[in-house]
Amino acid sequence: MIMLIGLLLIIGFVAGEERKNLETKDVDSFCFVNGQVYHHGTEFKSGCTTYYCHGGQPVLRTIGCSMNGQCHDEGSRWRDQNGCFEYTCSRSGSNAWRIKPIPLCRGNNGECHDINSRWTDDCVTFQCTGGHNSASASTVAVLCRDMHGKCHQPGSVFPYVMRGVPYRHCVCQRMGENIKYQCQY
Numbered sequence: 001m002i003m004l005i006g007l008l009l010i011i012g013f014v015a016g017e018e019r020k021n022l023e024t025k026d027v028d029s030f031c032f033v034n035g036q037v038y039h040h041g042t043e044f045k046s047g048c049t050t051y052y053c054h055g056g057q058p059v060l061r062t063i064g065c066s067m068n069g070q071c072h073d074e075g076s077r078w079r080d081q082n083g084c085f086e087y088t089c090s091r092s093g094s095n096a097w098r099i100k101p102i103p104l105c106r107g108n109n110g111e112c113h114d115i116n117s118r119w120t121d122d123c124v125t126f127q128c129t130g131g132h133n134s135a136s137a138s139t140v141a142v143l144c145r146d147m148h149g150k151c152h153q154p155g156s157v158f159p160y161v162m163r164g165v166p167y168r169h170c171v172c173q174r175m176g177e178n179i180k181y182q183c184q185y
Contacts, residue, residue, distance in 0.1 A: 031058050048072070048097075065089035065097045072099075079104075084112040084135075103135040104128065113137070123151040144172035144179055154179070 029040040031053035038044050038053040045051075048064035048071035064073045072078055072089045074097070079086050084104040092098040104112040105128035108121045115130045118140060125141040143151040146158040147166060160170035160181055167183035174180075 029053075029056055031056060033058055063091075063097070065099045067099055079112065086114070103130055103133065105130070105135045105137040107137070120151075139177060142174050142177065142179060144181070146170075 031038040031040075031042075031044075031051075033044070033051070034046060036044070038058075040053050040055065043050060043052045043061065044058075048066045049060065050062040051058040052061055053059075062073060064071045064076070066072075067087065072087070074089055074091060077086055077088050084106045086102040086104055088100045088102065090098060090100060102115070104114060105117075105126070107113055107119060107126070111119075113119055113126075113128045115128050115135055118125055118127045120126075123143040123145045124139060125143075126137040127140045128135055128137055130136060142154075144154055144156070144158070144160075145151055147161045148159070150158070152158045152172070154172050154174045157169055157171055159166065159168050160172075160183055161167070162170070162181060162183050167185065169185070170181055170183035172179050172181045
C-alpha cells in the first residue's frame with residue numbers, strides 16, 4: 001500500500017511538471033475575422049485597414065482608402081498624372097472613407113500643375129486657378145523669345161530669326177496673347 005501511494009505521488013508530480021511545460025492558449029487570445037484565425041499580437045489587414053490581435057479582439061492600427069487596387073493611408077495625397085487630379089483619403093463618417101479628387105491644370109507639355117502654382121512654357125508664364133471641381137490655366141506674362149531661346153521683355157533689343165533670316169536688332173511687342181516682332185539689319 002505504501003508503495004502504491006508512493007507510485008501515485010510520483011505519477012502526480014510528473015504529470016504536474018508536464019502541465020507546467022505545456023503552452024496553453026486561451027480561446028480569448030485568438031481573433032476570428034472574416035473566417036481567418038489570428039494569434040494574439042499578430043498584425044493583419046482587411047481591405048485597406050490594418051489591425052492587430054490583442055486578447056481576442058481586433059484592434060485598429062491604420063485605416064485607408066482603396067483606389068485602382070492600391071491602398072492609401074488616411075490623410076495621404078497621390079496623383080493621377082493621366083487625368084491631372086490629386087486625390088486625398090479622408091474620413092467622412094465613423095467607418096466611411098472617401099477619396100476626394102482635386103483638379104490640377106495641364107500644361108502645354110502634358111505635365112500637371114497645382115492650383116495657385118505658376119510655370120513658364122516657351123516664354124509664356126501661366127498660373128493655375130481653380131475651385132472645388134475645376135481648374136484652369138491663365139496667361140500671366142508673355143515675353144519675347146530670341147534666336148537662342150532666351151526670353152526678353154517686350155521693347156528690348158535682341159537677335160531673332162524671321163522667315164529663316166537671322167537679324168541682330170529686333171524688338172517685339174505684345175498684342176493680346178500674341179507677340180509681334182520687328183527686325184532690321
